[in-house]
Amino acid sequence: MTQTTTETMLRAQSTARGRRTRARMTGSDIALRVWGILVMLFLFAPIIVIVIYSFNTGRLLVSWGGFGFDAFLTIVEKPQIQNAVRVSIITAFIAAIIATVLGTLAGIAMSRYPGKWVWWFLALLLLVSVTPEIVDAVALLPWFVFLGQDAGIAMFNDGIVRLSVGSSLFATAVVSYIVRARLVGQDANLEEASGDLYATPFTTFRRVTLPLAMPAVLAGFLLAFTLSLDNTIIAAFVQVSGTTPWPVYVLSALRSGLRPEIAAVSTIMLLLTLVALAVVALVLRRAGDSATQIARTMTGG
Structure with missing residues (x-):
């Protein structure tokens, strides 16, 4: 009986505080809320428009011809689009692996050996993070040509290899930030205890350090994958014939006019990105992180 009465009182106090808060809202509070809504619309309105126009049955993207799924069916019928999407996904996956391996090792080293x-x-x-992509692209192209032709390393003549290496540059820095941010807040006592129990450094790394960093490693991998899908400038410079990624395909399509299937594939890639980000948040949530910690880890803060 006492517990029920206490809960009722607490609920009443919470309701009263909420009413007082609403009553104290000033004109500046309302203005700030309206401004926040306008900013959100400004940021997401172009994305919403693209999603809507992916269901356009017109011949051109800017000419609305009605609502339908013709653009999505066209993807199945055009091998050029399928090849561009396939190249983008393959190179993003390989780039994410490269970035995850290098970034994880760098993040662990920075957190454990200050x-x-x-x-x-x-x-x-x-x-690396703030250098304009055009600078990276101009630097990578002659370097790949030198390695592939002058140095005789045939793998650097392959378009998938070039795209994967080029896309992994920025992603490696991102993974390093994320893994370091995760481990900096973790106590190293477990690793010290593993050494005291005569475990080898590799065993300690495999059974203690890596499991501690695994949520950040998985988050870094998924973020590296999504970032590599959108590496347009570097991809435009280092690609070779037959391995045109999706962003470069879209740029080339500008010359003849964008068609609704461009928006359809963009919508699919947007959903893929959102799913990857949701998985990142879920992995970190399962690891026991709060919403603040998840935001901190994903931004490398």
């Missing part, structure tokens, strides 16, 4: 070198290394990673 020192002045960490800040220099972080500065280099930041430089």
